[in-house]
Amino acid sequence: MLRSGNVFAGVRPDREAEAFATLAERPGAVVERIVSTGQASPAGFWYDQDWTEWVVVLAGEARLAIAGEAALRTLRxxxxxxxxxxxRHRVEWTLADPPTVWLAVHWKGGRAEPA
Structure with missing residues (x-):
């Protein structure tokens, strides 16, 4: 069975919390859409995940702190x-208007090899 959709469908700028939607899931991998509207990681909180995460910003803007890096990374x-x-990483800031739309791919194991 074929599945399809639009990654921007249902994106709303009036959410108080981030919105997560799983777009695809297979053994060992998950693809999700994240919509941020000004959210950031709580003060002092750092993500320390047991899996690799690959993210791309499709709309909006975000700033991330990566442990060991002096400068923040801005993603457009x-x-x-x-x-x-x-x-270890944390989200320092996300653009609210327009909403920041991320596509995230999560998998267990090492680094992806370039195509």
Whole structure:
């Protein structure tokens, strides 16, 4: 059975919390859409995940802090980042208007090899 949709369908700028939607899931991998409307990680909180996460910003803008890096990373539409397992990171800021729309791919294991 074929599945299809539009990654921007249902994106609303009036949400108080981030919205997560799983777009595809297969053994060992998950693809999700995240819509941020000004959210950031709580003060002092760092993500430390047991899986690799590859993210791309499709709309909006975000700033991330990566443990060990002096400067914040700004992601704009088209910018992507691969975060290997246990690379501590946090979201410092997201653009609310327009909403920041992310596409995230999560998998267990090592680094993806270039195509």
């Amino acid at each position: 539409p088209g910018d992507w980042l691969e975060l290997p397992e246990h690379v």
